[in-house]
Amino acid sequence: xxxxxxxxxxxxxxxxxxxxxxxxxxxxxxxxxxxxxxxxxxxxxxxxxxxxxxxxxxxxxxxxxxxxxxxxxxxxxxxxxxxxxxxxxxxxxxxxxxxxxxxxxxxxxxxxxxxxxxxxxxxxxxxxxxxxxxxxxxxxxxxxxxxxxxxxxxxxxxxxxxxxxxxxxxxxxxxxxxxxxxxxxxxxxxxxxxxxxxxxxxxxxxxxxxxxxxxxxxxxxxxxxxxxxxxxxxxxxxxxxxxxxxxxxxxxxxxxxxxxxxxxxxxxx
Numbered sequence: 001x002x003x004x005x006x007x008x009x010x011x012x013x014x015x016x017x018x019x020x021x022x023x024x025x026x027x028x029x030x031x032x033x034x035x036x037x038x039x040x041x042x043x044x045x046x047x048x049x050x051x052x053x054x055x056x057x058x059x060x061x062x063x064x065x066x067x068x069x070x071x072x073x074x075x076x077x078x079x080x081x082x083x084x085x086x087x088x089x090x091x092x093x094x095x096x097x098x099x100x101x102x103x104x105x106x107x108x109x110x111x112x113x114x115x116x117x118x119x120x121x122x123x124x125x126x127x128x129x130x131x132x133x134x135x136x137x138x139x140x141x142x143x144x145x146x147x148x149x150x151x152x153x154x155x156x157x158x159x160x161x162x163x164x165x166x167x168x169x170x171x172x173x174x175x176x177x178x179x180x181x182x183x184x185x186x187x188x189x190x191x192x193x194x195x196x197x198x199x200x201x202x203x204x205x206x207x208x209x210x211x212x213x214x215x216x217x218x219x220x221x222x223x224x225x226x227x228x229x230x231x232x233x234x235x236x237x238x239x240x241x242x243x244x245x246x247x248x249x250x251x252x253x254x255x256x257x258x259x260x261x262x263x264x265x266x267x268x269x
Contacts, residue, residue: 035065036065037063037064037065037070038063038064038065039061039063041062041069042062043062043071050140052071052072052076053075054074054075060072060075073093077095078141082095082096083095083096083145083146115171116144116151116170116171117153117170117171117173119142119143119144119153121173122142122153122155122166122168122170122173123139123142123155125166125168125173125175126155126157126164126166126168126175126178129166129175129178130159130164130178130180132157132159132164136159136160137157137158137159138157138158138159139155139156139157140156140158141154141155141156142154142156142157144170147167150169150170150171151169151170151171152167152169152170152176153166153167153168153170154166154167155167155168161182162180162181163181164179164180165178165179165180166178166179175264176265176266177263177265177266178263179261179262179263179264180261180262181260181262182259182260182261202235202255203228203235203254203255204237204254204255204256204257206226206228208257209226209237209239209252209254209257210223210226212239212250212259213226213239213241213248213250213259214241216248216250216259216262217241217248218243220243221241221242221243221248222241222242222243223239223241224240224241224242225238225239225240226238226239226240227239228254231251234253234254235253235254235255236251236252236254236260237250237251237252237254238250238251239251239252245266246264246265246266247264247266248262248263248264249261249262249263249264249265250262250263
């Protein structure tokens with residue numbers, strides 16, 4: 001599977017403890033031991049900061065031990081476009097390339113790969129929806145995946161300090177879901193000791209948060225939830241909006257009104 005210099009930007013000397021030559025990595029024995037490691041190791045992918053996360057979205061540590069850099073196999077391999085699963089019976093990490101996954105699913109559905117849009121088309125669909133020029137985007141992944149009974153492209157890229165994630169139908173090109181998140185935003189320091197009451201004069205009102213979110217949605221959309229919350233040391237509004245089959249979710253800074261996270265899901269698909 002051609003990678004087109006996918007690993008450029010990781011920096012020389014990094015050794016990944018992942019066997020990509022074969023499609024299966026088998027653990028023949030397990031043991032527990034205490035070791036001293038060096039934390040705080042960063043990763044860049046195609047020039048952009050890459051944060052490995054587990055299946056629940058929680059950040060996973062990268063560390064250095066005896067001159068070798070250890071990274072989470074799932075996060076790294078999925079960034080490379082590999083399908084990752086774990087066979088608990090044989091204690092085997094199973095890695096499968098996207099083209100192999102696609103060919104397997106074609107056999108069960110009868111859909112030929114010639115019916116799929118190209119990866120470049122999927123990337124362009126995502127860029128157009130995000131309003132980002134290709135020259136301003138740094139792609140972290142754009143690969144085929146089988147999910148919810150259909151083939152789709154998972155497209156992830158950065159532009160500026162914003163991360164964009166898209167799931168795009170591999171046949172129709174329809175955007176199944178999209179998400180964007182503002183990285184490295186300024187976290188307000190709550191020096192007044194306020195515990196998070198929406199009544200504080202420091203915060204925008206719930207009505208203002210609704211207006212900000214509605215301005216990002218099509219005409220006729222309806223707010224179904226607007227909730228004040230305190231998360232990661234930051235006051236925010238969680239706003240949920242619906243328009244037909246589509247649900248829009250926003251996280252809005254309760255002080256500045258900045259949208260630092262948004263998610264769009266089409267329940268019809």
